[in-house]
Amino acid sequence: EVHLVESGGGLVQPGGSLRLSCVVSGFTFSNTSMSWVRQAPGKGREWVSTITIGGGSTYYADSVRGRFTVSRDNAKNKLYLQMDSLKTEDTAVYYCATDLGWIPKWGRNDYKYWGQGTQVTVSL
Numbered sequence: 264e265v266h267l268v269e270s271g272g273g274l275v276q277p278g279g280s281l282r283l284s285c286v287v288s289g290f291t292f293s294n295t296s297m298s299w300v301r302q303a304p305g306k307g308r309e310w311v312s313t314i315t316i317g318g319g320s321t322y323y324a325d326s327v328r329g330r331f332t333v334s335r336d337n338a339k340n341k342l343y344l345q346m347d348s349l350k351t352e353d354t355a356v357y358y359c360a361t362d363l364g365w366i367p368k369w370g371r372n373d374y375k376y377w378g379q380g381t382q383v384t385v386s387l
Contacts, residue, residue, distance in 0.1 A: 272381030
């Protein structure tokens with residue numbers, strides 16, 4: 264059974280940083296492209312970032328490019344999202360997600376498998 268569990272969210276001031284983690288099980292992580300998606304209060308899901316199976320290619324939404332960095336540790340079955348220079352508009356529940364498979368399906372918000380999400384709140 265596929266499991267994705269996010270952690271690392273919290274309350275941070277504007278300009279601060281957070282590092283999200285997603286630990287996975289139930290599939291071969293090293294053969295799977297992974298993504299981060301967020302959902303702000305009252306809004307739809309917004310794709311944030313995608314990383315290929317070896318981490319050699321990464322993709323970002325314009326709203327986070329240059330501030331967020333996606334990475335992975337295939338030995339630990341872990342996906343990360345380093346978030347720097349956070350803004351109030353980054354406040355959202357952040358999810359890791361995947362369709363399984365190696366093809367990097369960036370720019371989407373309808374992946375088949377999702378974690379439960381972790382809340383990120385950026386506020387004074």
